Amino acid sequence: MPRRLRRTSAKAVPKQKFTKEKFHKLIFGTKEQEGLGKQVIVYILLISIGFVYLYPILYMISRSFMTRADLLDSSITWLPSSLHVKNYLDAFAGMDFLNAFKGSILLSLLPTLLNVVMCGIIGYGFARFNFPGKNIMMGILIFTMILPQQVVMTPNYRLYNDLGILQSINSLLLPSLLGQGIKAQLYILIFWQFFRQIPNVLFEAAKIDGCGYIKSFVRIGIPSAAPAILVVFLFSFVWYWNESYLTKLFVMGVSSSAENTWNTLVIALSTFNDSYASSSTVSGEALTSLNEAIQMAATVLCVGPILIMYIFLQKYFVESIDNAGITGE
Amino acid sequence: MAKKSKKEKAPKPQKVRRGKLAMRDAIAGYCFVAPWVIGVILLVARPMIESARYSMSTVRNTPNGLFVTFTGVENYRQLWLNGVTFMTELVAYISRTILAVPVIVVFALIIAILLNGKIKCKGLFRLIFFLPVIIASGPVMGMLVDQGAGSISTLDTSVIENIVGFLPDAVSDAIVNVFENIVLYLWYSGVQILIFLSAIQKINPSMYEAAKMDGASGWECFWKITLPTIKPMILLNAVYTIIFLSGNEQNTIIVTIRDTMFGSQGYGYASAMAWVYALVVTLMTGLIALLLMNKKDQYAKKVKLVKKEAKRQERMLKKAQQRGKKNAKKIAAYKR
Numbered sequence: 282m283p284r285r286l287r288r289t290s291a292k293a294v295p296k297q298k299f300t301k302e303k304f305h306k307l308i309f310g311t312k313e314q315e316g317l318g319k320q321v322i323v324y325i326l327l328i329s330i331g332f333v334y335l336y337p338i339l340y341m342i343s344r345s346f347m348t349r350a351d352l353l354d355s356s357i358t359w360l361p362s363s364l365h366v367k368n369y370l371d372a373f374a375g376m377d378f379l380n381a382f383k384g385s386i387l388l389s390l391l392p393t394l395l396n397v398v399m400c401g402i403i404g405y406g407f408a409r410f411n412f413p414g415k416n417i418m419m420g421i422l423i424f425t426m427i428l429p430q431q432v433v434m435t436p437n438y439r440l441y442n443d444l445g446i447l448q449s450i451n452s453l454l455l456p457s458l459l460g461q462g463i464k465a466q467l468y469i470l471i472f473w474q475f476f477r478q479i480p481n482v483l484f485e486a487a488k489i490d491g492c493g494y495i496k497s498f499v500r501i502g503i504p505s506a507a508p509a510i511l512v513v514f515l516f517s518f519v520w521y522w523n524e525s526y527l528t529k530l531f532v533m534g535v536s537s538s539a540e541n542t543w544n545t546l547v548i549a550l551s552t553f554n555d556s557y558a559s560s561s562t563v564s565g566e567a568l569t570s571l572n573e574a575i576q577m578a579a580t581v582l583c584v585g586p587i588l589i590m591y592i593f594l595q596k597y598f599v600e601s602i603d604n605a606g607i608t609g610e
Numbered sequence: 611m612a613k614k615s616k617k618e619k620a621p622k623p624q625k626v627r628r629g630k631l632a633m634r635d636a637i638a639g640y641c642f643v644a645p646w647v648i649g650v651i652l653l654v655a656r657p658m659i660e661s662a663r664y665s666m667s668t669v670r671n672t673p674n675g676l677f678v679t680f681t682g683v684e685n686y687r688q689l690w691l692n693g694v695t696f697m698t699e700l701v702a703y704i705s706r707t708i709l710a711v712p713v714i715v716v717f718a719l720i721i722a723i724l725l726n727g728k729i730k731c732k733g734l735f736r737l738i739f740f741l742p743v744i745i746a747s748g749p750v751m752g753m754l755v756d757q758g759a760g761s762i763s764t765l766d767t768s769v770i771e772n773i774v775g776f777l778p779d780a781v782s783d784a785i786v787n788v789f790e791n792i793v794l795y796l797w798y799s800g801v802q803i804l805i806f807l808s809a810i811q812k813i814n815p816s817m818y819e820a821a822k823m824d825g826a827s828g829w830e831c832f833w834k835i836t837l838p839t840i841k842p843m844i845l846l847n848a849v850y851t852i853i854f855l856s857g858n859e860q861n862t863i864i865v866t867i868r869d870t871m872f873g874s875q876g877y878g879y880a881s882a883m884a885w886v887y888a889l890v891v892t893l894m895t896g897l898i899a900l901l902l903m904n905k906k907d908q909y910a911k912k913v914k915l916v917k918k919e920a921k922r923q924e925r926m927l928k929k930a931q932q933r934g935k936k937n938a939k940k941i942a943a944y945k946r
Contacts, residue, residue: 435664438871461654
């Protein structure tokens with residue numbers, strides 16, 4: 282009997298120890314392992330910040346399905362009483378979706394392709410060759426990145442007007458052809474950073490085998506810069522898609538004359554309130570009078586295509602940053 | 611040909627001249643960057659001079675062409691005296707930027723550090739935190755802010771107002787403003803998070819191991835290893851934030867400038883506005899760069915200065931010694 286008692290007590294003592302010290306270790310962690318308490322705090326922080334990030338999107342989507350009655354009902358905050366798809370149909374008609382979508386695709390894809398090609402060539406030139414005045418040129422490159430567009434906007438408007446490329450896609454293509462597109466300086470820097478990392482030996486070997494400058498660029502430079510090409514393509518596409526300031530000025534024309542056929546989703550959204558009213562009077566269709574839900578539906582339609590693209594390509598987006606070495610030095 | 615050039619080089623190696631090959635390389639380099647050079651001259655340098663000229667003149671746009679009459683600083687004077695909307699917008703922009711830059715950079719740093727730890731669903735969190743970069747364009751943000759999605763209604767700011775109530779009004783207003791627009795501030799920090807994240811991931815893990823061996827805690831590791839290593843990235847992110855905020859269409863100044871261009875005051879007045887705005891942006895960028903510039907550079911400068919001084923003294927010493935020798939010779943000759 283006493284023996285048994287001793288055994289249990291011997292068992293109980295380490296257990297007592299477990300609850301005290303191990304608990305402390307579990308919560309606060311040791312040098313080797315992170316504590317549970319810290320983990321919990323990290324997750325709480327991450328989830329709450331993540332919620333703040335997602336909040337506008339969730340809000341937008343939930344609002345876009347509400348009827349007018351749902352909007353006014355104070356008891357409904359998140360879940361609409363029914364999926365009111367008519368909002369989307371109205372917004373679709375109101376922002377002339379198909380035309381704007383076509384405009385968005387063209388106005389972001391073509392300058393982006395030019396951007397990738399030209400920034401690649403220019404970045405290669407800066408990275409591979411040494412020539413007098415290179416450092417000054419790099420300095421100017423950084424300076425033009427900081428310089429606000431507004432300073433050069435007015436004379437450029439005049440120039441495009443004289444060249445007759447205003448209110449056409451050429452007014453976006455010309456700057457990107459000359460390496461001055463939207464944020465092109467950043468892309469040149471990305472390519473520069475990338476081409477610098479390719480070992481020189483490769484190019485020397487190619488030269489000995491009889492490769493010219495262009496051939497070694499095509500055969501060695503381009504294949505090894507695939508991650509940089511991807512990141513520049515994705516970012517350029519997204520930023521051109523979201524661009525509205527210069528597009529409105531150069532492609533759309535501020536006066537918004539009737540003959541202008543260019544439109545993008547983002548700009549259609551910014552003028553949505555006016556265009557919705559006019560389209561509902563012109564077509565004579567029974568469009569619901571404008572309300573918050575329709576505006577949100579239009580926003581979803583505007584954001585939707587690029588969001589879908591992001592969800593499919595998100596792996597490349599996030600990983601490409603690491604690969605392309607934006608952070609560099 | 612290779613032989614010949616070698617022969618040429620051999621007799622006088624000390625004279626540094628660009629060889630034929632280097633020359634050809636340089637020409638190829640010029641060819642590759644030529645589009646950019648043309649672009650800078652045509653679309654940046656020329657317009658800058660032009661708009662500086664516009665800003666100092668009255669520009670009348672008629673069907674027969676553009677009439678530019680020089681008026682000196684008249685436009686700037688008008689802007690200073692009568693441009694009430696522009697000036698208030700400018701002041702609002704400056705205060706907003708000064709407030710936003712530290713907030714955005716600090717938020718981005720915190721999130722990047724959180725993401726860098728050992729967590730599950732890292733991919734999902736990265737997906738969420740990078741989302742704003744994709745969809746945060748001017749009109750979309752405008753629409754969302756108009757609808758009240760820019761602030762979280764359940765987050766009661768009056769509590770925060772009470773907490774910071776003891777501070778001076780200007781400070782507490784600023785803090786409350788941050789919490790009211792927290793979604794906006796967080797949404798502007800997508801790219802910054804990525805930049806910080808990839809910088810943190812590039813830090814050599816053996817540094818942390820060594821520090822832990824010596825008994826450093828995670829807190830100390832952050833201050834002594836992580837922060838100094840990513841300091842250049844802080845500067846980069848701050849500058850990026852300024853550029854982003856100044857070019858964003860949520861920023862009403864640039865819209866005002868564009869509207870003025872086609873308004874009654876014309877190109878000249880708009881150019882003056884643009885120049886004032888550019889000056890402010892550049893000044894702010896310069897200020898931030900000065901604040902966050904690596905102090906190591908200044909140290910290196912000092913070292914250079916000291917070394918230069920030492921070299922000078924050495925040279926003086928040598929000169930003195932030589933003079934002494936010469937004089938000794940002269941004296942010897944004289945004695946003879």
